Amino acid sequence: MVAVQETVDQVRQIDVDQYRYGFETIIESEKAPKGLDESTIRFISEKKNEPAWMLEWRLEAFRRWLTMKEPDWSRVKYPKIDYQDLHYYAAPKQKPGLNSLDEVDPEILRTYEKLGIPLREQEMLAGVVRPEGERRVAVDAVFDSVSVATTFQAELKKSGVIFMPISEAIREYPDLVRKYLGTVVPTSDNYFATLNSAVFSDGSFVYIPPGVRCPMELSTYFRINERDTGQFERTLIIADKGSYVSYLEGCTAPMRDENQLHAAVVELIALDDAEIKYSTVQNWYPGNSEGQGGIYNFVTKRGDCRGRNSKISWTQVETGSAITWKYPSCILRGDNSSGEFYSIAISNGYQQVDSGTKMIHLGKNTTSRIIAKGIAAGRSDSTYRGLVSTHRKAEGARNFTACDSLLIGDTCGAHTIPYIEAKNSTSVIEHEATTSKISEDMLFYCVQRGLSEEEAVALVVNGFVRDVLQQLPMEFAVEAQKLISISLEGSVG
């Protein structure tokens, strides 16, 4: 029978089988011993062959971290993390100084192949005639704590774009890195960001020179593979005056019974007239149907619209992780700068999501727009938490916020916690919020027209998230749409 109850039951049975990226790659790896103290940090820094200033920076962060307390204000519950019981560095064993993809361990290449991430430029370019105007995507593949391959680097370099693992950038472009690292998310920012500053291992570095429109989409694909390992990646993107870049990150991990910590930091800097579009398709392992295992995704992402007329846009599709705790934010410092946040957060099983954004209006005539869609099913709990703040000097600041929640079944929860601070009488702030359930009437209407119940739920959910999906780069919108279906599998075909 078509009863919604049945859908709900099916959704509840969400099983590990449905996570399609849960395989493990058996590969020899080199790990730092478990535990965290100054020697761990020295170990990481040495592995990365870092200059002295970088080590100092890390140690300072570590010392500060020791004085900090793990935050407990979010609406998520998890057992205390034992920070001494983790590996802070894990890298596939490989020959030092890879010169080409051919030298990458074939097991790793196969892993990315299985994930559908193209790393071989040759293959990508060969054969098939590409439709006019289709853009290629350059990929930086991060496996546990190291970047294993970055494609199209040479071609990007021709236009002056730097796209490389941050560990390499620290060595090759120390001035650039030093100038910007930690200027958006300072080492003292918050517990997890500070931890990241101390132990971050790899991530991507992007620099777009003045006036350059990055000729292709850039993306980083993060994979956690090793057991008992935390992943602490650090991404730094700088769009110099008048430049443009679109960047996407994707994430997956094997299925494991224990929880794994992922504490990343992403910093974006847009100078005068520059634009950064940052999209995330997050599909870390969400845990099994009993709520066991899964990734703790505790991430600090922040963009600084430092220049006039600059623009930063965050788009995220969040379907994975046992716990998500992230608030991609924009500091609208430059006059006329604008920030956007488009989000789809889908939770099922026992997943917990506490996510949203902060829009800090500092400059004159700054604008921000927030569209957040939360879909909760199973026994999951989803919270939107947002801050819109207009400061004294932010004359003419404008914000529009819409948060919509959709509930499937009656054992999940949706919460909206918006904070609004207006310190300026000329600012205009709008907030709209709705919470709705996929009603039995809606499903019955669709099945009466011939759709199966699963098709009906998929149709309704896709309608619900449509205005956010439209914000994703074409290349990834399709992937995201598929992911949404998989996440709600059991109810969706």
Add this chain to the structure above:
Amino acid sequence: MSPLLEVRDLKVRVEEREILHGLSLTVNAGEVHAIMGPNGSGKSTLSHVIAGKPDYEVTAGEILFKGEDLLAMEPDERAAKGVFLAFQYPVEIPGVATMTFLRTALNAQRKARGEEEMSTPDFLKKVREVSARLNIPQDMLKRGVNVGFSGGEKKRNEVLQMALFEPSLCVLDEMDSGLDIDALRIAADGVNQLRDQGRAMVVITHYQRLLNYIVPDFVHVMSRGRIVTSGGKELALELEETGYAQYEEAAA
């Protein structure tokens, strides 16, 4: 030849309360049957049970559609076999363009029947043709399904789907509710265009006025979960004069 729809001694419960107490109805292809009755007589329950809405428990009797056991089929299966319910209150589906909805539904039905999916150009051609015939502006098809539609537009959207899916049995549930007389006339015109030798209609209504526009071959009066009397179209006019009271007593 077996009748298109045969309802035999149907008893239906909703949450422990019996709503239909043994209802029988035979509808042949090409016929238009009106089912009239006061509020709470079980008219809408009948339409919902035919379409397969959940939460109704059939405790006795059967429904045969083209000789097959309709109650054994899932609602989407019934739709693919040619059962169409025009809703009294069509639901809104935000973010899903009407055009997308129509195509998804049509192709789902075709797939269930083992037919090929209709190609996009063929589909567009068909929708244009049907909507032109029903005077439905193209712009309505681009909007979200029923979102922000007026009462009249919602009903026309139902008629459009009926025309597009070409079902053999159309059940119209309180087609006239919420419509002014002009909107009613437009919707009824659409329905009349679809009257056909191969197609039957069951028109459920509280008021006689709808039957001025959709003229039935047979009229049945329901009261307290049963059909208490049946006749030709003149029965509806009689009812207009005498009201339902006499039947209420008869059924009690």
